[in-house]
Amino acid sequence: DTAVSQTPKYLVTQMGNDKSIKCEQNLGHDTMYWYKQDSKKFLKIMFSYNNKELIINETVPNRFSPKSPDKAHLNLHINSLELGDSAVYFCASSYGSTGELFFGEGSRLTVL
Amino acid sequence: KQEVTQIPAALSVPEGENLVLNCSFTDSAIYNLQWFRQDPGKGLTSLLLIQSSQREQTSGRLNASLDKSSGRSTLYIAASQPGDSATYLCALSWWNTGNQFYFGTGTSLTVIP
Numbered sequence: 001d002t003a004v005s006q007t008p009k010y011l012v013t014q015m016g017n018d019k020s021i022k023c024e025q026n027l028g029h030d031t032m033y034w035y036k037q038d039s040k041k042f043l044k045i046m047f048s049y050n051n052k053e054l055i056i057n058e059t060v061p062n063r064f065s066p067k068s069p070d071k072a073h074l075n076l077h078i079n080s081l082e083l084g085d086s087a088v089y090f091c092a093s094s095y096g097s098t099g100e101l102f103f104g105e106g107s108r109l110t111v112l
Numbered sequence: 113k114q115e116v117t118q119i120p121a122a123l124s125v126p127e128g129e130n131l132v133l134n135c136s137f138t139d140s141a142i143y144n145l146q147w148f149r150q151d152p153g154k155g156l157t158s159l160l161l162i163q164s165s166q167r168e169q170t171s172g173r174l175n176a177s178l179d180k181s182s183g184r185s186t187l188y189i190a191a192s193q194p195g196d197s198a199t200y201l202c203a204l205s206w207w208n209t210g211n212q213f214y215f216g217t218g219t220s221l222t223v224i225p
Contacts, residue, residue, distance in 0.1 A: 004155075033212075041150075041199065043215040055212065090155060099144045099205055101213055103156040 004104040023091030032074035118216035135185040135202035
């Protein structure tokens with residue numbers, strides 16, 4: 001029973017398209033995140049979100065938008081995809097003051 | 113800007129050796145520090161979490177320590193095994209960043225049988 005699950009695992013698309021990646025957690029956590037891992041394997045936070053607050057990293061283009069239908073889900077929508085968006089996107093979640101992060105398996109996005 | 117540095121970027125050791133991975137940071141007002149491992153093509157697996165009031169945590173052959181005054185954390189792996197081969201990442205959150213963790217660049221570990 002996967003704790004943090006993402007779909008799809010692989011996504012190949014053309015420049016200019018719009019795509020979404022879904023994330024679900026069954027840990028009862030109150031905060032969810034999206035991270036981007038670039039070709040050099042560096043992980044950078046994009047968003048953190050709980051039911052009260054969305055925190056956006058200022059370097060994230062506004063083509064990226066998180067959408068949370070409920071506490072257990074945080075989807076990532078990307079408009080007008082660019083070549084530089086190719087990366088692995090990781091969803092994560094945490095709870096309360098310990099803030100221990102749990103990650104999904106990642107979604108590899110390739111923009112052609 | 114919070115900076116997290118991991119040196120070396122890559123490390124190769126023979127099986128059975130004890131080893132230490134390093135994680136350095138510039139701001140000592142840490143909230144949490146977490147060590148992860150990442151296998152190729154996989155997600156991140158949490159190894160140990162150290163909260164700001166703690167100095168170390170242990171799990172099996174792993175021991176992580178935190179020295180806020182020197183801006184350093186170490187992950188000690190005892191009696192290394194080939195299955196320990198992976199990339200090890202440290203991540204920190206600070207009081208002024210809330211639940212947002214910032215990652216180091218990782219150390220790629222290879223344990224040679």
